Amino acid sequence: MTSHRLDLENVDIRIDGQPLVALDATIGPGEVLTVMGPSGSGKSTLLSFLAGFLDSAFEARGRVALDGRDITVLPAEERGIGLLFQDPLLFPHLSVAGNLRFGMPRHTPDKSRRIAQALDDVGLEGFGDRDPATLSGGQKARVALMRLLLSEPRAVLLDEPFSKLDTHLRQEMRELVFDHLHQAGLPSLLVTHDRDDAAAAGGRLIELAD
Amino acid sequence: MLLRLTPALIVTLLVGPIVAGVGMVLLPAFGYLPALGGDALSLAPWRALFAQPGLAHSVAVSLTSGLVTTAVSLAIVLLFLAGTSGSRLDRWLRRLVSPLLSVPHAAAAFGLAFLIAPSGLVARLLSPGITGWERPPDWLIVQDPWGLSLMAGLIIKEIPFLLLMSLAALPQLEVPRRVAMARSLGYRPTLAWLKVVAPALYPLIRLPVYAVIAFASSVVDVAMILGPTLPPTLAVSILEWFNDPDLSHRFLASAGAVLQLGVTLAALAGWWGLECLARRLGRRWIDAGQRRRGEGCLRRIGKSAMLATTLAAGLGLIGLALYSVAGFWRFPDALPDTLTPQHWLGTLPSLGGPVSTTLIIAASATLLALLLALAALENEQRSGKYPAEGRLLSALSLLYLPLIVPQIAFLFGLVVLLESLEARARMALVIFGHLLFVLPYVFLSLAEAYRRFDPRWSQLARTLGRSPNATFWRIRLPMLLAPVLTAAAVGLAISIGQYLPTHLLGAGRITTVTTEAVSLASGANRRVIGVWALVQASLPLLGFVIAIGVPRLLWARRRGLQGAP
Numbered sequence: 001m002t003s004h005r006l007d008l009e010n011v012d013i014r015i016d017g018q019p020l021v022a023l024d025a026t027i028g029p030g031e032v033l034t035v036m037g038p039s040g041s042g043k044s045t046l047l048s049f050l051a052g053f054l055d056s057a058f059e060a061r062g063r064v065a066l067d068g069r070d071i072t073v074l075p076a077e078e079r080g081i082g083l084l085f086q087d088p089l090l091f092p093h094l095s096v097a098g099n100l101r102f103g104m105p106r107h108t109p110d111k112s113r114r115i116a117q118a119l120d121d122v123g124l125e126g127f128g129d130r131d132p133a134t135l136s137g138g139q140k141a142r143v144a145l146m147r148l149l150l151s152e153p154r155a156v157l158l159d160e161p162f163s164k165l166d167t168h169l170r171q172e173m174r175e176l177v178f179d180h181l182h183q184a185g186l187p188s189l190l191v192t193h194d195r196d197d198a199a200a201a202g203g204r205l206i207e208l209a210d
Numbered sequence: 211m212l213l214r215l216t217p218a219l220i221v222t223l224l225v226g227p228i229v230a231g232v233g234m235v236l237l238p239a240f241g242y243l244p245a246l247g248g249d250a251l252s253l254a255p256w257r258a259l260f261a262q263p264g265l266a267h268s269v270a271v272s273l274t275s276g277l278v279t280t281a282v283s284l285a286i287v288l289l290f291l292a293g294t295s296g297s298r299l300d301r302w303l304r305r306l307v308s309p310l311l312s313v314p315h316a317a318a319a320f321g322l323a324f325l326i327a328p329s330g331l332v333a334r335l336l337s338p339g340i341t342g343w344e345r346p347p348d349w350l351i352v353q354d355p356w357g358l359s360l361m362a363g364l365i366i367k368e369i370p371f372l373l374l375m376s377l378a379a380l381p382q383l384e385v386p387r388r389v390a391m392a393r394s395l396g397y398r399p400t401l402a403w404l405k406v407v408a409p410a411l412y413p414l415i416r417l418p419v420y421a422v423i424a425f426a427s428s429v430v431d432v433a434m435i436l437g438p439t440l441p442p443t444l445a446v447s448i449l450e451w452f453n454d455p456d457l458s459h460r461f462l463a464s465a466g467a468v469l470q471l472g473v474t475l476a477a478l479a480g481w482w483g484l485e486c487l488a489r490r491l492g493r494r495w496i497d498a499g500q501r502r503r504g505e506g507c508l509r510r511i512g513k514s515a516m517l518a519t520t521l522a523a524g525l526g527l528i529g530l531a532l533y534s535v536a537g538f539w540r541f542p543d544a545l546p547d548t549l550t551p552q553h554w555l556g557t558l559p560s561l562g563g564p565v566s567t568t569l570i571i572a573a574s575a576t577l578l579a580l581l582l583a584l585a586a587l588e589n590e591q592r593s594g595k596y597p598a599e600g601r602l603l604s605a606l607s608l609l610y611l612p613l614i615v616p617q618i619a620f621l622f623g624l625v626v627l628l629e630s631l632e633a634r635a636r637m638a639l640v641i642f643g644h645l646l647f648v649l650p651y652v653f654l655s656l657a658e659a660y661r662r663f664d665p666r667w668s669q670l671a672r673t674l675g676r677s678p679n680a681t682f683w684r685i686r687l688p689m690l691l692a693p694v695l696t697a698a699a700v701g702l703a704i705s706i707g708q709y710l711p712t713h714l715l716g717a718g719r720i721t722t723v724t725t726e727a728v729s730l731a732s733g734a735n736r737r738v739i740g741v742w743a744l745v746q747a748s749l750p751l752l753g754f755v756i757a758i759g760v761p762r763l764l765w766a767r768r769r770g771l772q773g774a775p
Contacts, residue, residue: 053669056594076672083673085666092770093688102684103674133770151674 003029004067006155006187011062013045013054020058021046021208027155027187032178032201034190037208043191047157050189051083052076066154082153084161084177088144090132096143097128103151118146122176138169145177149184156181158190162197174200213592216585220649221608223582227646228611231620232471234627238464245630246457255465262462264441269473271357271437272444276427276477279361281484283368284419286519287376288411289512292403303516304377310370310523312699312754314707316728317747319363319435320739321526323352324533326359329541331529337542345541353439360437364429366523368422369516372415378658379414383407398505400512405496420478421613427477428470428616431709431724435731444470445618449710452622453718463622471619478614527747534740553737561723561745568706568722568749571637575644576701579652580694586653587660588682591668609650617647617710625714636716643711644704652701659693689771691764695757703750723749 006027013021021042027033037043048054050064052075064072071079090099100115108114119127122142132140141161148156161177162170178201181188190201198205237243241252259265294300325331329346337343352359385407392402412419433443441447448470451463537548621643633639663686671681687694709724716725727742765771 051669051673053672075678076669077675077677079673080675081673083670085670087666089666089670090770091667091685091689093765093768102671102676105675131768131770133768147674153673 003185004154004187005029007065009063013049013058013060015058027189029185029187030182032188032190032203034198034201034203034205035208036192036198041208047159047191050157051081052079080154082148082151082156084148084158086160086164088140090140090143092133096130096132099132099143100147100150103147105152118150122146141173149180156186156188158188160192213585213589216582216589220582220586224608224611224646227624228615228620230627231623234623235464235467235619238461239468241461246460255461258462259465268441268444268447272427272473273477275357275361276423277480279364279368279426280419280422283365283372286369286515287372288408289508290516291376292400293509293512303520306520307370307374311374312703312750313747314724315367316431316435316724317743318367318523319432320743321530322363322366322522323436324529325526327352334542334544352436355438357438360433363432363436364426366519369519372418375415375418376411379411383410396501398502400505400509417607417610421610423477423481424474424614424616427474428618430618431728434728444473448618467619467622470616474616530740530744533736534744536737553741557738557741564721564723564726567720571641571644572702572705574641575648575705576698578645579649579701580698582649583653583656587657592678609653612646613650621710621714636720639715640712640720643715644708647708648701648704651704652697655700656693656697659690663690692761695760699753699757702753706749
């Protein structure tokens with residue numbers, strides 16, 4: 001597996017001149033950095049900044065580099081950063097396979113075989129033609145994870161991805177997600193307010209103040 | 211980038227023609243129109259205008275119809291919403307809003323005329339049993355001199371409009387919580403709604419209300435069908451002067467158009483006075499703290515008035531259908547003796563041309579409006595800049611400009627301007643004219659769904675490596691297909707119903723089902739009118755059938771989009 005590195009250099013986000021979040025960290029290949037904090041502590045603002053969606057009401061300073069390349073001013077689609085949300089957000093007008101295909105880089109060889117393989121990996125063989133609306137919550141979450149991985153990101157942001165799952169599914173999905181991210185050698189940043197998430201991630205933990 | 215220019219383009223497109231049109235009405239109104247020999251400013255057009263017999267009466271009818279129509283429609287809508295309890299009747303009435311809104315004004319007006327005329331359906335149903343009439347009474351019910359039937363016809367059409375606008379605004383107000391709070395303080399539900407929801411709702415529907423005032427005080431097609439004739443309303447008089455073969459009447463018509471602007475402004479000012487009065491009385495009523503007095507009465511008024519206007523509209527359409535196939539139909543008989551396809555067969559050969567012209571104009575105007583609205587909304591999403599809503603002087607309120615400046619006042623100056631520029635592409639001009647009125651509705655209809663669309667869908671698509679354009683085409687547009695098609699259906703319905711822009715900008719040479727139907731108003735055979743008005747009423751329904759049907763077919767295997775807005 002290839003290995004990637006995400007550097008956050010003196011990131012400092014302010015609103016109306018008031019400091020909101022400040023972070024300086026390096027996330028190595030396969031490593032998960034967990035950022036914890038209560039709501040309103042700027043967790044999601046930090047993610048928006050890293051992914052490239054920061055609202056113009058905020059001022060951000062600092063540099064984000066992916067494998068040494070400055071991506072701070074790149075548009076979201078050119079950053080190579082993937083996102084996993086609270087909800088699986090499978091596009092309702094595409095089939096399961098269509099959802100997976102949507103994120104794959106244009107010149108990926110053998111798309112259909114890879115899709116079938118990916119579905120196989122998470123125990124969803126033969127689900128390609130299904131309407132995403134007919135899947136269970138856990139199945140949707142697994143498709144969302146596979147869509148993220150097939151899009152071949154070089155770093156991943158996780159926005160409380162387990163908070164809406166049932167308790168018994170939550171542990172299972174944590175293992176699945178972190179295993180895959182680790183195997184793929186992806187640097188990941190997890191924001192959460194659940195201590196168990198941080199424990200399962202197993203990496204460093206940064207706590208944001210109010 | 212092109213996208214970034216669309217807001218400016220839209221504003222220019224809407225404001226430019228109106229300013230130019232009003233300007234080209236003002237000049238001839240003061241005697242200046244070199245093409246017709248008016249080289250110097252003078253007050254002669256005004257002297258001629260004030261010398262017109264019955265002018266004061268025309269003005270009075272226009273003014274009162276603007277105020278009365280709006281006050282009655284708004285009162286019925288508010289009382290209905292206050293008293294609605296989720297019963298089957300309520301839901302049924304709400305569901306009829308969109309189809310009723312899509313019925314063109316002219317068709318609804320004909321329907322009402324056929325219903326309440328001395329020999330109409332109502333008189334037939336009541337005769338001779340209740341009334342004892344063996345022949346139609348010699349009463350002037352339709353086209354009465356006070357404009358009462360005109361106002362009734364307008365009320366039938368403005369109620370669905372105000373109801374829909376209110377239903378769109380209500381979700382912002384957290385109605386259940388407000389009402390529950392007031393009920394816990396002992397207020398009966400209807401009074402609770404009127405005292406805690408209505409005052410918050412009104413500011414949100416103020417612009418649509420103003421549009422109703424302006425429309426009702428200056429409408430042409432409905433007034434030609436239901437309005438008084440000797441003299442007609444001011445707007446109809448202006449059109450008659452404008453169409454006069456003696457071109458010098460254009461000066462008179464221009465002065466009249468300026469007067470119409472004044473009348474509409476006066477109606478708006480009068481409404482503003484009523485607003486102040488209502489606010490003061492309303493506050494006293496709220497302060498008085500009655501919790502149940504008058505509750506049942508108000509609720510019943512709201513419900514029965516809503517039922518009556520809905521029934522009138524529905525029965526009117528049934529009346530049109532009945533007349534269009536009626537053979538011999540003796541007076542007090544409720545139903546015709548014989549049915550015949552003869553009127554349809556006779557009209558069929560002349561239907562084709564106007565129907566296809568109508569559809570071409572409607573489709574072109576709607577398509578342009580959709581492109582502009584989508585571009586503006588997409589630009590809004592990408593730039594993250596949203597216009598401030600609710601304020602009276604925001605970019606959004608400019609959208610209402612073509613709906614608030616009386617059509618007759620600026621369209622007709624636009625015609626004078628285009629004539630002097632020797633613009634000949636009549637079809638293009640008519641389409642452009644329709645666009646002025648289609649665009650606001652398409653934009654307003656689409657904006658809500660577009661702005662409510664969860665931004666995470668697009669963010670997700672971007673992080674999966676798709677460009678903003680790909681995100682628009684492959685995610686946003688397919689997922690918003692249903693609201694986009696609904697907006698298109700609204701646009702089609704608005705365009706199909708337009709009379710004045712087609713008539714004036716087409717210089718009478720472009721015939722749509724609407725211009726044809728309206729031109730039959732003066733004295734044509736009721737059975738032929740029935741055919742035309744029914745065709746006119748059914749064309750917009752086609753758009754709504756497509757808007758509902760296509761997403762269902764296309765997304766038949768996608769449950770996630772079935773219940774989508």
